[in-house]
Amino acid sequence: MSDPKRSMLSVSLEPDPVIELYKRDVDRTLLRENLKLTVEERLQNLMRMQRVAEEMREAGRRAFHGRD
Amino acid sequence: MVEIDSLLGVLGRAGVEFIVVGGVAAIAHGSARFTQDLDVVYRRTPENVDRLASALEPYSPYLRGAPPGLPFRWDSETIHRGLNFTLTTTLGPLDLLGEIIGGGGYDDLLPYSSLISAFGVQCYCLGLERLIHVKRAAGRAKDLDAIAELEALRNERGSPD
Numbered sequence: 330m331s332d333p334k335r336s337m338l339s340v341s342l343e344p345d346p347v348i349e350l351y352k353r354d355v356d357r358t359l360l361r362e363n364l365k366l367t368v369e370e371r372l373q374n375l376m377r378m379q380r381v382a383e384e385m386r387e388a389g390r391r392a393f394h395g396r397d
Numbered sequence: 398m399v400e401i402d403s404l405l406g407v408l409g410r411a412g413v414e415f416i417v418v419g420g421v422a423a424i425a426h427g428s429a430r431f432t433q434d435l436d437v438v439y440r441r442t443p444e445n446v447d448r449l450a451s452a453l454e455p456y457s458p459y460l461r462g463a464p465p466g467l468p469f470r471w472d473s474e475t476i477h478r479g480l481n482f483t484l485t486t487t488l489g490p491l492d493l494l495g496e497i498i499g500g501g502g503y504d505d506l507l508p509y510s511s512l513i514s515a516f517g518v519q520c521y522c523l524g525l526e527r528l529i530h531v532k533r534a535a536g537r538a539k540d541l542d543a544i545a546e547l548e549a550l551r552n553e554r555g556s557p558d
Contacts, residue, residue, distance in 0.1 A: 342526075342529065342530060342533065345533070347541060348541060348544050348545050348548060349545075351541050351542055351544070351545030352545040352548060352549050354545075355545055355546050355549040356429065357549055357553060359429035360427055360428075360429060360546070360549060360550050360553050361553060363427040363428070363429055364427045364550075364553060364554065366427075367515075368425045368513045368514070368515050368522075369514070369515040369516060371424050371425060371427065372401050372402070372421070372424060372425065372515055372516075374424075375401065375421070375424050375431070375432070376398070376399075376400070376401055376402070378431055379398040379399065379431075379433065380398060382398075382431070382433075383398050
């Protein structure tokens with residue numbers, strides 16, 4: 330089993346070229362909108378999204394697997 | 398779906414010492430990503446393990462992905478024997494972590510955490526800088542997108558935590 334504390338000491342937070350590449354595709358407009366919200370509002374949005382995702386999954390099951 | 402408000406309330410009202418980490422912590426910081434479970438690091442003192450066992454017992458914790466009918470008992474002894482538990486509960490999926498790679502346990506993470514208030518509960522949430530640190534330490538390819546977003550968030554906020 331890996332030692333979590335050892336890993337804690339060995340991580341560098343220098344800019345990573347791979348992560349820098351990924352950063353180009355981050356939609357910062359979404360982040361800016363989220364930063365205007367309170368923590369509670371951000372978590373409420375997540376729960377709303379989870380409900381929508383669940384409803385879409387259920388709709389997909391009905392439509393594509395003939396369960397209705 | 399995970400009822401974050403209910404789970405935080407249950408743990409908070411029972412006096413469980415825990416720190417929100419993972420995807421929900423990222424969202425608390427402003428991430429626009431999606432997650433389906435709540436990850437928390439719990440303190441592994443005997444008193445806290447007892448509180449954790451009692452608090453969750455009414456919500457039928459069971460090992461996620463395990464076949465039904467296993468002789469799994471949710472109690473303090475089980476928590477003491479194990480470390481990290483990926484659970485289903487009637488309030489949704491919950492990962493209880495005794496330690497995380499790159500971060501250690503509750504006492505190691507606490508100095509890097511801040512109190513947040515949500516749904517009438519105050520609880521600790523891992524700071525953005527340490528969240529980036531532990532995700533980098535985990536070294537998982539699937540986290541690259543998430544790390545990039547967290548680093549972009551740090552830039553947008555203009556300060557480490």
